[in-house]
Amino acid sequence: MKQEKIVSIEDRIPKLKQARKKKANRRLIIYLSIFFLLIAIIVYMQSPLSHIKVINVEGIEHVDEQEILKRSELNTETNIWTVTKKSIEQRIEKHPVVSNVEIRKKLPSTIEINVTEFERVGYVFQDNGYYLLLENGNMLSEPQQPTGDAPLLLQFTDESYLQRMTEELKNLPKSILNLISEIYWNPAEEDENKILLYMNDGIMVDSSIRDFSEKMKIYPSIAAQIEPGSKGILHIGVGAYFEKFE
Structure with a gap:
């Protein structure tokens, strides 16, 4: 019968002590690392x-x-x-x-x-200068030099009609807004919402502030049917028709 080797508790104690010491050292290193990391963070937070x-x-x-x-x-x-x-x-x-x-x-x-x-929707002519009009209805306080990126708004002497025009221009597709050169408020006794537009393609448009953004959506298709170089005015209201100048 093979005799089993018996290890006494005295032999085990040094090894146990060594293992415990290594474990304690690892813990101490971890704790010190965390401590110095926190110190470094605090110093960093307080430094330039x-x-x-x-x-x-x-x-x-x-x-x-x-x-x-x-x-x-x-x-x-x-x-x-x-x-x-x-x-x-x-x-x-x-x-x-x-x-x-x-x-x-x-x-x-x-x-x-x-x-x-905010998107620009026009340049309002006031006090001998052009003031940039934004889609939220605000105007820049300093006059600007128009750059052709938005139409000129002229003769809008009534603030309420200018605000209505602003709302319509805000809702107008950008592609159509870019076709407009000038917009004149042209009120008449029967309709104070009347406006006259000069387009970049040379066509004049007689329309109304009321529902302007919806009415002008048909402009590109109608303008394409007008003979190039024709002088006249396009009436866009309930319907649409082109009146050629003699």
């Missing part, structure tokens, strides 16, 4: 390393960049981890020209402010 270094403002055309930065309240002393995107977006969106704002953090030290402005 966590400050914003670059602020990029994108999408602006009619708003001054400094105005956006002022409303954001961000600067190179701001800790990037304290930036609350929602509150900044809300502050900037109070600007009358701004439709939407999106804030993005790009670590380690960059903030991107992406601005969407």
